Amino acid sequence: MSHPYDNSEDYNDLSENRVVQIPTEFAGERLDAALAKLFPMYSRSRLQQWIKDGHVLLNGEPALGKQKVYGDEQILLDAPPPPELTAFTAEEIYFPVVYEDEHLLVIDKPAGLVVHPAAGNWSGTLLNGLLHYCPSQAQLPRAGIVHRLDKDTSGLMVVAKTQLAQTDLVRQLQARTVKRHYRAVADGLVRQSGTIDAAIGRDPRNRLKMAVLSFGGKPAITHVEVIERLQHHSLVECRLETGRTHQIRVHMQKAGHPLAGDPLYGNPRHAMSDAAREAVNLLGRQALHAFRLALVHPATGETMQWKSRLPADMRALLTVLRSEMHGKALPLDDDDFDDEDDGDWEIIYTREE
Numbered sequence: 001m002s003h004p005y006d007n008s009e010d011y012n013d014l015s016e017n018r019v020v021q022i023p024t025e026f027a028g029e030r031l032d033a034a035l036a037k038l039f040p041m042y043s044r045s046r047l048q049q050w051i052k053d054g055h056v057l058l059n060g061e062p063a064l065g066k067q068k069v070y071g072d073e074q075i076l077l078d079a080p081p082p083p084e085l086t087a088f089t090a091e092e093i094y095f096p097v098v099y100e101d102e103h104l105l106v107i108d109k110p111a112g113l114v115v116h117p118a119a120g121n122w123s124g125t126l127l128n129g130l131l132h133y134c135p136s137q138a139q140l141p142r143a144g145i146v147h148r149l150d151k152d153t154s155g156l157m158v159v160a161k162t163q164l165a166q167t168d169l170v171r172q173l174q175a176r177t178v179k180r181h182y183r184a185v186a187d188g189l190v191r192q193s194g195t196i197d198a199a200i201g202r203d204p205r206n207r208l209k210m211a212v213l214s215f216g217g218k219p220a221i222t223h224v225e226v227i228e229r230l231q232h233h234s235l236v237e238c239r240l241e242t243g244r245t246h247q248i249r250v251h252m253q254k255a256g257h258p259l260a261g262d263p264l265y266g267n268p269r270h271a272m273s274d275a276a277r278e279a280v281n282l283l284g285r286q287a288l289h290a291f292r293l294a295l296v297h298p299a300t301g302e303t304m305q306w307k308s309r310l311p312a313d314m315r316a317l318l319t320v321l322r323s324e325m326h327g328k329a330l331p332l333d334d335d336d337f338d339d340e341d342d343g344d345w346e347i348i349y350t351r352e353e
Helices: 010-014 031-038 044-052 126-133 135-139 163-174 247-254 274-283 312-326
Strands: 018-021 056-058 074-077 097-100 104-109 154-160 179-187 194-197 200-202 210-212 221-229 233-240 288-296 303-307 347-350
Touching: 031 044, 031 056, 031 074, 044 056, 097 303, 104 126, 126 135, 154 163, 163 288, 179 247, 179 312, 194 247, 200 247, 210 247, 221 247, 233 247, 274 312
Parallel strands: 154 288, 194 347
Antiparallel strands: 018 074, 056 074, 097 104, 104 154, 179 233, 179 288, 194 221, 200 210, 221 233, 288 303
8 A cells, every 4th residue: 555645756765875976066065055956856954954964974974064065075865754754653652442343443532642643743643553553544544533633632533444434434524413522611601502603714814723714714613502600711512513623712712712721722811810720721731622422333323422521630620610619629520411412502603704
């Protein structure tokens, strides 16, 4: 099976040592400039980094990018392959398995675990762990991953173990029949339950973020139910119809209730007590957990559902917030799951036309 990133001649070049002679007409030029001419398939910044990392030898000695060449020197370029070409390797990475059969795998992703290799995280991801846990996953696109959670969002994910299961799960996601419920701690007192219907796209002012857009965004719908109002925060349940990047975090920010501890969309100036602020800071991530997942089994047609308790860090945060609310220390406790049906919804935010 071909590697998902193996589509360029650069990989073949990088898998071998390259030995060249500096032409005499390059005399007086900087080494990095000469290399840029000798290896035009690579960017100058990449060549400079390879020089810095010791992958370029000049007459057998480590080179400096700014040093001059005089012609006839021997260059040895011993560069590693780009990290994206070695990303799909098996690594022993822990993730709790909630359910498994020959067709699918349901995991409870810990906070801090990246789902898929990408720039800045080419290793140590859930995908790498899946390839170690079940090597046959290498035969499936994205190792059977059909949806994602943000790095610092914890909770339930389903992974396909066969091509037929992957195709069926993708279709269910596209048809919006997979039910994904989240519990979140939001800033402020959310006044009422309702639905946020607001298109999401890349933030034009900060390409690292997503934003609600008046034009050009993709449709995004989040149902929000208030579970508990605390002194300066609310425990809410968010139910996704669509699965846009950072959807809950962006929608809650737009509704004026960003998630507690969210480093990208949160409000660090949100008014709260010193004890609450310390607890939010100790959380160190957005207070968001995918606690319920329901879908139709791709092989049996049976509707299946899994639930995951809130992780210890979110339970600890809620304990502090509840103790503050009631004016006394409370024991660390789990939250009851609400098994009621969706009920009636009121539109509280609509997409701008």
